Amino acid sequence: MELLAESKTYLSFVDINPSTIVFTLINTLIIFLLYRFFLHNKVMAILDQRQQMINADFEAADAAKKEAEETKAEYTEKLLKSKEEAEQIVAAATKRAADKEAEIIAEANADAARMKQQAQESIEQEKRRALNEVKDQISEVVVLAASKVCEKEISEKDNAGLIEGFLAGVGKEG
Amino acid sequence: MGMNLLAESKFTVNGPLEVTTFELFGMTFHLSESVVVEWFVMILLGVLFFVLGRNLKVKPTSRRQIAAEYIVGLFSGMVKDTMGVSYKKYTPYIGALFCFSILSSLMGLLGLRPPTADISVVGSWALITFVLVQRNKGKTGGVKGYFKSFVDPLPFMLPFNIIGEIANPLSQALRHFGNIVSGLVIGGLIYFALGNLAIGLPAILSLYFDLFSSFLQAYIFVTLTMSYVSMAECD
Numbered sequence: 001m002e003l004l005a006e007s008k009t010y011l012s013f014v015d016i017n018p019s020t021i022v023f024t025l026i027n028t029l030i031i032f033l034l035y036r037f038f039l040h041n042k043v044m045a046i047l048d049q050r051q052q053m054i055n056a057d058f059e060a061a062d063a064a065k066k067e068a069e070e071t072k073a074e075y076t077e078k079l080l081k082s083k084e085e086a087e088q089i090v091a092a093a094t095k096r097a098a099d100k101e102a103e104i105i106a107e108a109n110a111d112a113a114r115m116k117q118q119a120q121e122s123i124e125q126e127k128r129r130a131l132n133e134v135k136d137q138i139s140e141v142v143v144l145a146a147s148k149v150c151e152k153e154i155s156e157k158d159n160a161g162l163i164e165g166f167l168a169g170v171g172k173e174g
Numbered sequence: 175m176g177m178n179l180l181a182e183s184k185f186t187v188n189g190p191l192e193v194t195t196f197e198l199f200g201m202t203f204h205l206s207e208s209v210v211v212e213w214f215v216m217i218l219l220g221v222l223f224f225v226l227g228r229n230l231k232v233k234p235t236s237r238r239q240i241a242a243e244y245i246v247g248l249f250s251g252m253v254k255d256t257m258g259v260s261y262k263k264y265t266p267y268i269g270a271l272f273c274f275s276i277l278s279s280l281m282g283l284l285g286l287r288p289p290t291a292d293i294s295v296v297g298s299w300a301l302i303t304f305v306l307v308q309r310n311k312g313k314t315g316g317v318k319g320y321f322k323s324f325v326d327p328l329p330f331m332l333p334f335n336i337i338g339e340i341a342n343p344l345s346q347a348l349r350h351f352g353n354i355v356s357g358l359v360i361g362g363l364i365y366f367a368l369g370n371l372a373i374g375l376p377a378i379l380s381l382y383f384d385l386f387s388s389f390l391q392a393y394i395f396v397t398l399t400m401s402y403v404s405m406a407e408c409d
Binding site: 008009010011012013014015016017018019020021022023024025027028030031032034035036038039040041042043044045046047049050053 | 187188189190191192203204205206207208209212213215216219220223224226227230231232233239242243245246247249265266267269270271273274289292293294295297298299301302
């Protein structure tokens, strides 16, 4: 506490001092400007920049996500396509194999039929040839027998034996 | 502290000290102690704002920047909540006023006479509030809306409306002044009463009157300023 000094003048406790008002208004304006330019505007600029950076980051993230989704869709489509293709290939191969199989079987059947026919034909031919041979031989034998009959008298018994022997020979030969 | 303690135990409270008197532009200026302390506060705030707002980075790396962003965010939030987003251009004034007021009141802690214990100082701020209110009325209502607001809702309300225009900033100033000056007076009384035993108790009281009251009064003053200005909107 200071003691009352004669040299000190005190302004009134409640009266209004215009000088103080003028100075206070000026000081308030200065503090307002100091706050505004040294702190407020700078912080706001930084906050703005940060907001912009965050927005840019979000946009980039969104773009990346979209791209990834597109790529995924593309791959899924490709995978589906290749699966289909594979199925098609398998189906085509199976069909080709089945066709081939049927073809081969048909060919084999045809071959077999042809061979059978050929065999039958040759058998038939052989048969005919043999028959013809037999016929030729029979006629030869008949001629021979006739000549032999003519050459010498043969008994009935001898005749029978001769014919039997002849027939046996025919059977063996035919 | 601007208080006089006479030998015969007489307690008086004085106004601010008149530091000097000078002539400028043909007018006599009485430079008050309050203004000198204001200059000191101004320098402190200038340094504080400069240091806080220096070298800010998009990705904060310092506690200093966190503090700067917190302070600016606090005032932005206050203005947004009380006045609305359309009044965000008032944020620097509200922030500056709050800082000026709280630091002025806290000067009591340094043994200086708080400028806020001077009615001329808080009166100046109330004068700014008054001007801002009139300006906002004119801006939102035009000339017609401005004058109509005085006869609203009925013409006989005119005198009451005029009183209200003056009473609002006046009460705002007196509230701030009264609270700080009461702290000053009570503090002085305690010192006076305890005499040489003034240890401990004044410190506890100072916690309320200097720290808590300084913050509270600054907060109330800016909140009132914000609501008076935003409520002045003519529809």
